[in-house]
Amino acid sequence: MATSVSDFIIDRLIEWGLHQWYGFPGDGIGGFDGAMGRAQRDGKDFNYIRPTHEEEAAFMATAHAKFSGGVGVCISTSGPGAIHMMNGLYDAKGDNTPVVAIVGQQARVSLGTEFQQEINLERMFADAAVFVQTVATPMHAQLVLDKAVRMAKAYRGPAVVVLPADIQTMEMEEPTVEHFVSRSGIGFAEDRLRPDDDALARAAQVLNDGEKVAMLVGQGAIGATDEVLAVADRLGAGVITTLLGKQVVPGDVPYHTQQLGLLGSRPSYDMIQKCDTLLMVGTNYPYGEFMPPTGQARAVQIDLSPRHLGIRYPTESNLWGDAKTTLAALLPHLDQHSTQWQQKIAxxxxxxxxxxxxxxxxxxxxxxxxxxxxxxxxxLPDNAIITADAGSTADWYGFHIELGPNQMGNLSGRMASMLAAMPYAIAGKFAHPDRPVVCTIGDGAFQMMGMNGMLTVKRHWKEWETPSFIVLVIDNGDLNQVSWEMREAGDPRWDTAQMVEPMDYAGYAEMLGLKGVRVEETGDIGPAFDEAFAADRPVIIDMKCDRNTPPLPAHIALAQAQGLAESLLSGDPEMGRVVNQSSRAAAARLFARMGLTPDE
Known part of the structure; x- marks a missing residue:
């Protein structure tokens, strides 16, 4: 049987080392689906997972890239299937994550004719993707796919290959030696970029002159933990990690103050307000209100993407290079600083x-x-993977989870998309089937699409090396983060929009043949986790929580406090409980600062 274009693309993805694919079938990608079926029957080296929705597939591909360090792959049909993928691909764009999307399209003769499910995919994907191209002929397929993989890797974002239905089943043609025809190959270039010595010396001079150095470390430094800590110790610096960079620095490092901003700590806020020098490593942190005032701190930035250098805070020195190599090269240029500032931060x-x-x-x-x-x-086990959803689950994750050196954690960062925690967790499990995985998700996000994700878990969990997969549902009957955002804006909680329909989440797990655990008392929290981690199958923990526990940031702006007061005085239906819980939280902080217990 002759090799079709689809057969070629399947083999080429495998040659590129991309073996884990997430997709959803449809007639617009039917020829490719058929080729995958043949390839699977022939024992070819790939694993195709079909979730219940194309949006999940795109999120899973993004998460796979994050958890594996490779390139994610997702596949969808034309028209509505392609549209469904957009949120997950924007997530990849926002978090600088390499993903290749194979997207079906109607036959070439129908393009531009308003045929059924025919839309201009190149125009639609143009904003989300670092590369998007329709395969025009069988000979064209090799170059388009190879360039898509390279562009996704080089520019750290989604690249889209649009595959018309008629092209999918055509016989593959090798590129010929003639004008207009390019012949491409496979293989990634080494991305260990290192700035030259002059640039390193200039950056070191700025850092050596500082007495109160703060390091802001993002996901671009994943894999550079030793180098980050070596530079921090040399500079006597405190270290703040972004939410996506949380796993870079272990939680037990005493001068690691966790995150900055609304989901951050007071020591992080104070460090930024008092530092005289700022070293940013692998981060595109966008929240200017939490950065030092202009002119307060001299700044150095290290990033593998030159477009990110110097755009968030005025920098004196920009180092274009990957975090690990650049920090290692910078270290010999740095003077040993006093640890007084670092000890104070700790x-x-x-x-x-x-x-x-x-x-x-x-x-x-x-x-x-x-x-x-x-x-x-x-x-959390020492090798656990944890995901958090958007909303208050991200707050609690930021405030209270301190990842160990062998643990991994992630979430939808820039897009902060609801529902992402579930496909992230599933992809994390497929990337590391021997590790325990914990998905922390709100009841609103679970009802949005997390329930669907559990069907994928039901279908595949017996394939994993260990069944340890826990879904922690924060069951508070509320779209909680939005309720608090409304209050901070001066609007009372609006039950019509904010209420989440009650549901038996533990019972849903049992219905699927999995394990369900319901927790309604504080004393049962620890035993519930023990039971879940010891279970012989995936578990849903239905955790009944108070929706009026305030996820207030470490530093509360006057406008936030005024808005909260206005909302409560404007008829917030939960006013009494909000005041009660907020007062308890404030009192607890005050007692802790005074070294007292509530009884004293």
């Missing part, structure tokens, strides 16, 4: 974590969600 962080624990211990009705994450942080 002491502040110790006090802050004590405060956080005290706040998590405050009474709630029924359960304080902070206490759930404090317990989870203690129970």
């Amino acid at each position: 002491a502040q962080q110790r006090d802050w974590m004590k405060e956080n624990t005290r706040v998590a211990e405050t009474e709630a009705d029924p359960i304080n969600p902070r206490s759930v994450y404090v317990s989870l942080n203690e129970k």
Whole structure:
């Protein structure tokens, strides 16, 4: 049987080392689907997972790239299937993650004729993708696919190959030696870029002159933990990680103050406000209100993407290179600094974590969600993967989860998309089937598409090396983050929009043949995690939580406080409970700072 264009693309993806694919079938990609079926029957080296929705497939491809360090692959049909993928591909764009999307299209003769399910895919994907190209002829397929993989890797974003239906089943043609025809190959170039010595010396001069150095470290430094810590120790610096860079620095490093901003710590805020020098590594942190005032701090930035250099804060020195190689090359140029500033930061962080624990211990009705994450942080296995959804689950993840050196954590960053925690967790499990995985997700996001994800778990969990897969549903009957954002804007909680329909999440797990655990008392939190981690199958933990526990940031702006007061005085239906819980949290922090217990 002759090799079709689809057969060629399948083999080429495998040659590129891309073996894990997520997709959803349809007639617009039917020829490619048929070729995948033949390839699977022939024992070719790929694993195709079909979730219940193309959006999930795109999120899974993004998460696979994040958790594996490789390139994600997703596949969809034309028209509506392609449209469904957009959110997940924008997630890849926003978080600088390489993904290749193979997208079906109607036959070439129908393009531009408003045929059924025919839309201009190149125009639609243009904003989301670093590369998008329709395969025009069989001979064209090799170059388009090879360039898509290279562009995704080089520019760290989604690249889209549009595959018309008639092209999919045509016999593959090798590129010929003639004008207009390019003949491409496979293989990634080494991306260990290193700035020259003069650039390193200039950056070192800025850093050596500093007395209070703060390091802001993002996901671009994943894999450079040793180098980050070596530079921090040489500079006597405190280290802040972004939410996506949380796993770069272990939580037990005393001068690691975790995150900055709305989901950050007070020591991080204070460090930024008092530093005289800022070293940014592998981050495109966008929240200018939490950065030093202009002119306060001299700044150096290291990034593999030159387009990110110097766009978030005025920098004196920009180092274009990957974090690991650049930090290692920079280290010999750095003077040994005093540890006085670093020790002060470490002491502040110790006090802050004590405060956080005290706040998590405050009474709630029924359960304080902070206490759930404090317990989870203690129970996580050393090699666990954890995902968080958008909303208050991301707050609690940022405030209370301190990742160990062998743990991994991730979420939808720039897009902050609801529902992403579930496909992220599933992709994390396929990337590392021997690791325990914990998905933390709100009840609203679980109802949005997390329920669908559990069907994928049901179908595949017996294929994993270990069945340990836990879905922690924060069941508070509320789209909680939005409720608090409305309050901070001066608007009372609006039940019509904010209420989440009650559901038996543990019962849903049992219906699927999985394990369900329901928790309604604080004392049962720890035992529930013990039971879930010991289970012989995936588990849903239905955690009944208080929706009025405030996810307030470490530093509250006057406008936020005024908005909250206005919302409560404007008829917020939960006013009494909000005031009660907020007062308890404030009192707990005050007692912790004074070294007192509530009884004193």
